[in-house]
Amino acid sequence: MKVKITIIILLSLISSQLFAQELLPFVENYNKSDYKGDNQIWNVAQGNDDAMYFANNYYLLRYDGVKWEKYTLPNKTIIRSILVDGDRIYSGSYKEFGYWYRKKGKMLYVSLSDKTKVFEDSDNEEIWKIFKFKGKIYFQSFNGIFLYDGKAIKKEKFSFLISYCFVVDDQLLVASVENGIYKMNNSTFEKIQRWSILENNVIHAIGKFQNKTYIFTKKNGVYIDDKGVLSTWKNPLNTILKTANINAAAFIKNNKLVIGTASKGVYLFDLKTNSYKNINRNNVLMNNSILSMGLDKENDLWLGLDNGIAHVEVNSPISIFYDNSGVLGSVYSVATIDKGYLMASNHGIFKLEGNQFSIVPNTEGQAWNISKINNKYLIGHNEGTFVYEKGLFYKLSAVHGGWNVAKSSINNSYLQATYSGVIIYNDIDDLNQKKSIKGLVKPIKYVAQNRKNEIWAADNNRGLYRILYNDAYETTAIENVTQRSKISNDFGVKIFEFRNEILFLINKSWYTYNSITNQLEKDKLFNSNFKNISNIATIDENHFIVLQSGLLYHIYANANKFVWNVIQEKYYSGKIINDNLKIFKNKESYLLNLDDGFISLQLKQEKKQNTNIKIEAFSEDSLIHNKSRINYNSELKIHVISGKFGAAKPNLFYKTTNTSRFIPIKEGLIVLNNLSSGDHSVTIYGNDGLNYTTISNFQFIVAKPWYFSFWMISLYLIVISTILYLYYKWNKIRYVQKLEFRDEELKHQNKILEMELKAQNKLNIQEYEKHILELELQTKSSEVAGKSLSIAKQSEMIERIQGILDSESDFNKLKSDIKKAIKINAVNKHEWETFENNLNQIHNEFIVKLAKKYPNLTSKDIKLCIYLKMNLSSKEIAPMMNISFRGVELQRYRLRKKLNLNQEENLSKFLLNI
Incomplete structure (x- = not known):
């Protein structure tokens, strides 16, 4: 894994609070x-x-x-x-x-x-x-x-053992181990006599700078030939080099000399100032043994180590102060002073002058902020507020926790946010003339003012307050604006001043205050340009820094347009202190605090030239050319190679056929997976802060899946044809079987039909017999009715004759004869029995239902019911039951009672419905 280490220090402990330290180039290991x-x-x-x-x-x-x-x-x-x-x-x-x-x-x-x-x-x-x-x-x-x-x-x-050959001033120099240095003259080698002092030295480098020849020996330091006179290098560094064992040396851009040693790392010597910096294992390198060196086209240095490789950005505008001893801690603010830097960290206030780094006495603890006000430095600390002025420190205030300082937009006063409210400094020349806002005791982190007697304050935890106060600095009103504006998520509110306007960053959205409605309203300009940023820090009126998705951007405001320039992530990756991003401007440099030091940047708005890049695409570890075909469901790795390794490395973006947004290219690699078959393209873009410019385009074709290839389609056709043929054969066999089965089924159906016909005939015979029986039953019913009528007439006749006879008392003999005749013509007992049996057979079902429904009925009642069902009158029923007419009526009355019928119900109809 690439070890991206920002830093550098030569750490040599002098005391518990004072040791050597310096800003050095950025190094990647x-x-x-x-x-x-x-x-x-x-x-x-x-x-x-x-x-x-x-x-x-x-x-x-x-x-x-x-x-x-x-x-x-x-x-x-x-x-x-x-x-x-x-x-x-x-x-x-x-x-x-x-x-x-x-x-x-x-x-x-x-x-x-x-x-x-x-x-x-x-x-x-x-x-x-x-x-x-x-x-x-x-x-x-x-x-x-x-x-x-x-x-x-x-x-x-050679007749002698040599160390290395060197090309200097179009001459080939050969350094022998024992006999000094030779120069090649045609095909012969001639010893340089004036350099005899170099005999018995291992020469590892020879170079020329400003008409002086520098000779670098392994164990005896550096020699200089100036106008034909060879002497040791008169520089204190040479004494160190004699014990460090020089392995490599080279002159590089900006009048610098680089010397790699076997035991003390690499030295960067400035030939103009005669000063040097040492990069070694105590600060950044993985080991101190430098075996080789090389320069890239950016004039940055590459070191071949005894164990690893180091890339040193010696010509980068980026330099970093890093403390790997843990003494400094996390830096929350940094500022330049005349001879160095001031740092506010969680361990106290530190000062770096030259390469001497020390903690300011009695400032141990959490320091939050450093603000430069004219020639004074106001330092917010957990224990109060300190002032640095003309090399001296003193404590200004005992009010705990000076988080941030903001200049008022209405006058020359400054406002300080503290653990317990807001302090106002009206007189810059006399900071002791300070005023506290009375009645406000809240932990305020950010503060701003653009109207008299009104202050905006953001709570350290949640809430935005509008504070109104009188000329005596007494609060007259404290309004929770986020609560009144019904903003539920108002944690970590940030206040940002832009061109005399105060904006509020709340839950990644931007708001301004409408003084008419007394409500917060979303700001259109900033929400359209800076939505979803997590932090922001002011540089000056037209410059600021934003943090978005872990990347820092330098923003240049040109009217209502914003030019974005991303700062390479490698310089601060994993080192940003959340919610405590601060920028200090020092001429053309900008100091950014990190959790283990700080970084010095040069943020110039220069029009970037078109970037030349090369694209190498690999699929299954094979190089793929533009418009080539790759296998379906294979991974495509596109290497976007800029040839830049340092600060000049461009920030590139890309789009694919299926994406609409610009995607940053991280570490030059684009990995594409799960690609659908068909034509695809990847377009590479550069960005000048405002517009995206097309730099290159790579096209490729994703082949159809193997199961859609020509041979697979042919196989599919063969399989389908085989299946269709087998299906045809199977259908044919099945058809023949079906015909055979149909014949068998017809035979079986014929047998069944024959059996059904026999059964139907049998059923018909039964139906016929039933019909005959019904006819016989109807005949018997007719006979019964006829008999009934005959009996009724006979009975009527007998009753009439009986009446006559009773009225004729004189004709005894006649009477006797008539009675005899009546007796002869009376219905005999056998005939009544036959009548009743036929009657019961006809109405058997009616009799069963009636007996089941009304079990208390007698046989006489049932007989009466049958007659009534036959719709016979009482007069007709009387002789059949051998009772009088009144007897029938009485019997009918009793039957109604048994059947629970009221007077309105018709007895005959009731019986017909049973």
């Missing part, structure tokens, strides 16, 4: 877990493709700012040296040298020594340095050199 290689880095160079190359023991490392790659030689030997020449990366190893070139996103190796057999079996040589001189490539070992002119290789053997 890379360890083995980042590049997956070995420990030592023997050589560093930047290729024409802008990638950095490293000789890392058994590996050639390549880093393009996005991806680390590593390669090994065919013979697996240690790579000691590299040189970039055009598109070739030459490398030297044990009895091996050749060159690498890039093809299809991979580095390929071509051996030069193996083809020409330049090494003999008895040779025991390693190529420790490769350089170019007069159009030829030189591969140097400690015993000789191999010249390669692009066609053939020529070997030059």
Whole structure:
């Protein structure tokens, strides 16, 4: 994992509160877990493709700012040296040298020594340095050199042991270990006699600066040849270098000398001021042993360490103060003073002058804020307020917790937010003439004023207050504006002043105060430009800093347009103190507090030039060219390579075919997954703060899924055809079976039909017999009715004759004869029995229902019911029951009682419904 360390200090404890410390360039460290290689880095160079190359023991490392790659030689030997020449990366190893070139996103190796057999079996040589001189490539070992002119290789053997060769002023210098330094004259080597003092020295570097030749020895420091006179370097640093063992040295931009040592890290020497800075393990480097150095095209420094790689932004406008001792703590505010810096931290107030860093006595504890008012520094502290003026500190106030200071917009007074209210400083020349707002005892964190006798104050926890006071500084009203405006989530309110207007950041939305409605209203301009920011800090009238989604942006307000410039995240990643972001402007630099120090930035509004980038896309570890096809459901990694590693690294954005918003490109990598088949494009954009500009475009095609490929579709057709054929055959077999089954079914149905016909015939016969019986029953009913009528007539006749006879008393004999006749014609007992049986058969169902419903009925009652159901009158019923007419009526009355019928109900109809 990339170790991004911002910082730097030379920490040498002098006392418990005073020690050396300084601002240093930003440094990025890379360890083995980042590049997956070995420990030592023997050589560093930047290729024409802008990638950095490293000789890392058994590996050639390549880093393009996005991806680390590593390669090994065919013979697996240690790579000691590299040189970039055009598109070739030459490398030297044990009895091996050749060159690498890039093809299809991979580095390929071509051996030069193996083809020409330049090494003999008895040779025991390693190529420790490769350089170019007069159009030829030189591969140097400690015993000789191999010249390669692009066609053939020529070997030059030395009669002495050498350290390294150097090209200086178009001359080739060869430094021997024991005999001093030689210069190449045609094909011979001539000793430089005036440098005889360098005999028995290991020379690790020779360079020229301002017509002086600097010679860097391993153990005896630095020598300078000035106008032909060689002498030791008269600088205090030289004494240190003699014990540090110089391994590498180089002159770089801005009159600086870089010296890498074996035991004390790297020294950055300013040849103008004769001052230096030391970067080592005590402050930032992973170890103190510098094996190699190289510069990139930004003139920033790359260090090959005994264990790892360091990128030092020596020419970056960014510098950082970092305390890894823990003495400083988290910095809540920082400001420049005449000879250094003041820092307010959670451990107290600290002062940095030169490289001496100390805590101000009696200021231990939480310090919150430093505000510069004219030539005075007002410092808010947990224990009160301190003042720094002309190198002296004194305590101004015992009021606890000076969080922030704001200048009033109506006069020259200053307002201070404290743990217990607001303090007003009306006289800048006499800060002791301060006034406290009486009646306000609240922990106020932010404060502002743009009207007389009115103050805006944001509570440390929640709530925004409008405070009204009189000329005696007594509060006349305290209004909770967020509560009155019905803003429920009013935690952490921030007050921001912009062009004499006071704005309020509440729950990531911006509000202004409407004095007419006495309500907070959303501000259209800021909500449209700065929604969802989490923090904001003022720089000056037209500049401020915002924090959004973990990224810091420098904002330049040009009329009602805002130019956004993102500050690279690596400088402050994980070091921002939430809700305590502060910016201090110092000429062209801006100081930003961090949780372990502070950072110095140069935020210039310069029109950015078009960025040249290169795109390398990889799918399944294979390089994909523009408009190529990739497999379905495969991951696509797009490397957006700018060739910049330092402060000049552009901030880029991208859009895909399926996205509408601009997405930041982090660390130069775009990873696309779950892509649908079809055409896709990725467009890369730069941003000048206002507009997005198209820089590049990469197009690709996602193939159809394997199951939609030509062969799979062919297979599908074959399978479908086979299925259809089998279905046809199956249907045919099934049809034949169906016909056979139908024949069997017809036979079976015929049998069933025959059986049904037999059953139907049988049923018909039964129905016929039933019908015959019903006819017989109807006949019997007719007979019964006939008999009934006959009997009724006979009975009537007999009754009439009986009456006559009774009236004729004189005719005894006649009477006797008539009675005899009547007796002869009377209905016999057998006939009545037959009549009653037929009657019961006809009305059997009626009799059963009636007996079941009314069990208390007698047989005479049932017989009467049958007659009534037959709709016979009482007169007709009387002779059939052998009772009188009145007897029938009496019997009917009794029957109604038994059947529970009232007078209105008709007895015959009732019986018919049963």
